[in-house]
Amino acid sequence: MAGQKQDRSQQEIEKAVILGLVSSDQTLEMLMEYFDELTFLASTAGAQVVKQFYQKLSMPNSKTYVGSGKLIEIANYIKTHEIDLAIIDDELSPSQQNYLEKTFECKVIDRSMLILDIFALRAKTVQAKTQVELAQMQYLLPRLRGMWSHLDRIKGGIGMRGAGEKEIETDRRVAKYKINQLKIKLKQIDVQNKTRRKNRGQLIRVALVGYTNTGKSTIMNLLSKSAVFAENKLFATVDTTVRKVVIETTAFLLSDTVGFIRKLPHHLIESFKSTLDESRESDILLHVVDLSHPHFEDQLKVVLKTLQEIDASNKTIITIYNKIDLYKKKAYDELMPKAKKEELFNKLQKSIRQQHKGPVIFLSATQGINIVTLKDTLLKEVIKHYRIRYPYKHSFY
Numbered sequence: 435m436a437g438q439k440q441d442r443s444q445q446e447i448e449k450a451v452i453l454g455l456v457s458s459d460q461t462l463e464m465l466m467e468y469f470d471e472l473t474f475l476a477s478t479a480g481a482q483v484v485k486q487f488y489q490k491l492s493m494p495n496s497k498t499y500v501g502s503g504k505l506i507e508i509a510n511y512i513k514t515h516e517i518d519l520a521i522i523d524d525e526l527s528p529s530q531q532n533y534l535e536k537t538f539e540c541k542v543i544d545r546s547m548l549i550l551d552i553f554a555l556r557a558k559t560v561q562a563k564t565q566v567e568l569a570q571m572q573y574l575l576p577r578l579r580g581m582w583s584h585l586d587r588i589k590g591g592i593g594m595r596g597a598g599e600k601e602i603e604t605d606r607r608v609a610k611y612k613i614n615q616l617k618i619k620l621k622q623i624d625v626q627n628k629t630r631r632k633n634r635g636q637l638i639r640v641a642l643v644g645y646t647n648t649g650k651s652t653i654m655n656l657l658s659k660s661a662v663f664a665e666n667k668l669f670a671t672v673d674t675t676v677r678k679v680v681i682e683t684t685a686f687l688l689s690d691t692v693g694f695i696r697k698l699p700h701h702l703i704e705s706f707k708s709t710l711d712e713s714r715e716s717d718i719l720l721h722v723v724d725l726s727h728p729h730f731e732d733q734l735k736v737v738l739k740t741l742q743e744i745d746a747s748n749k750t751i752i753t754i755y756n757k758i759d760l761y762k763k764k765a766y767d768e769l770m771p772k773a774k775k776e777e778l779f780n781k782l783q784k785s786i787r788q789q790h791k792g793p794v795i796f797l798s799a800t801q802g803i804n805i806v807t808l809k810d811t812l813l814k815e816v817i818k819h820y821r822i823r824y825p826y827k828h829s830f831y
């Protein structure tokens with residue numbers, strides 16, 4: 435909730451350990467990648483990860499998550515290093531969470547809760563705040579009984595913001611009532627938004643979509659010259675911004691919205707459905723990929739899958755491979771001749787283009803590389819859509 439939002443700089447950094455499993459469907463390499471992301475999420479939420487723990491188990495133990503030896507090792511570490519918080523890479527069941535908290539004697543939160551917490555910090559509009567609160571309440575409902583009550587040294591912080599802080603003491607009946615109230619409130623906001631969207635008239639709508647931190651807001655700023663919050667943190671944007679953009683003489687609406695992430699909590703997708711409507715109702719999607727990310731292909735797949743889940747996958751998609759400046763810096767040795775770098779990069783572009791049906795653009799939003807190509811391609815697609823929608827109304831294009 436808004437009043438409980440705190441300034442990051444005034445807040446103490448919490449010391450955290452992270453824990454995950456190498457399991458039958460998750461290799462060590464995959465886990466390390468998840469850990470990188472979890473560490474980034476943790477720092478976005480205001481925690482510093484000081485140690486990683488993992489165990490090889492074909493599947494999580496239903497009561498204790500990891501084996502007993504590992505539990506002792508972690509509990510000892512937590513005690514001797516005064517750790518505030520243990521972050522678990524998977525979604526925990528309420529009983530696993532209870533067990534781990536008793537054993538570790540510190541706060542235990544899972545990936546879902548961490549993401550929900552960041553969303554609670556980032557949400558600015560009433561709609562986004564209500565959506566996050568609903569997701570938190572739904573997440574907390576099965577976990578309300580006895581949650582953290584045995585831990586008197588915990589005063590707040592990560593996992594306790596937003597709904598968590600206020601509602602923890604309430605019983606399930608009150609929580610259920612609250613969930614209903616939030617749903618009603620969201621429906622009302624939704625109706626207002628739908629009317630507003632209709633009133634936007636006949637303009638073609640373009641939505642920026644993509645994994646979190648790929649550069650969507652930076653591109654929004656470039657195209658619309660607006661000041662949308664962009665920074666090197668996960669989920670800098672949780673709300674939706676819509677701007678009217680004019681390229682040459684053609685006008686269209688461009689929206690920037692919340693980024694996607696792996697293992698996005700189910701409740702969040704559910705309650706953010708109406709924010710995601712912006713993408714569902716748009717004519718063209720600008721799918722932004724961070725080419726410099728070591729796992730950009732996985733991220734791309736997650737986004738396409740999420741688009742499918744929200745029924746937004748059968749649209750014209752322009753795929754933007756952003757941060758080519760950073761990619762080149764990382765991938766090619768400084769001493770490599772320029773011509774060789776170009777040759778390799780051309781090869782990469784060719785093979786990536788073959789994987790897409792729609793237009794593909796290689797961009798550096800911050801260095802201003804290929805912006806003209808982006809604008810030209812976008813303009814062409816927008817005009818195509820105007821022609822289909824209004825074959826006789828040439829004033830649009």
Ligand SMILES: Nc1nc2c(ncn2[C@@H]2O[C@H](COP(=O)(O)OP(=O)(O)OP(=O)(O)O)[C@@H](O)[C@H]2O)c(=O)[nH]1
Pocket residue numbers: 644645646647648649650651652653663664665666667668669670671672691692693694756757758759760797798799800801
């Ligand atoms: N090197 C480099 N950095 C970039 C480029 N484009 C964006 N960035 C940086 O990447 C970070 C994330 O950019 P945002 O525009 O906030 O990304 P986003 O996709 O809106 O992120 P969320 O709102 O968190 O989903 C910022 O630090 C940007 O400055 C680029 O072309 N090259």
Ligand SMILES: [Mg+2]
Pocket residue numbers: 650651652663664670671691
């Ligand atoms: Mg953003």
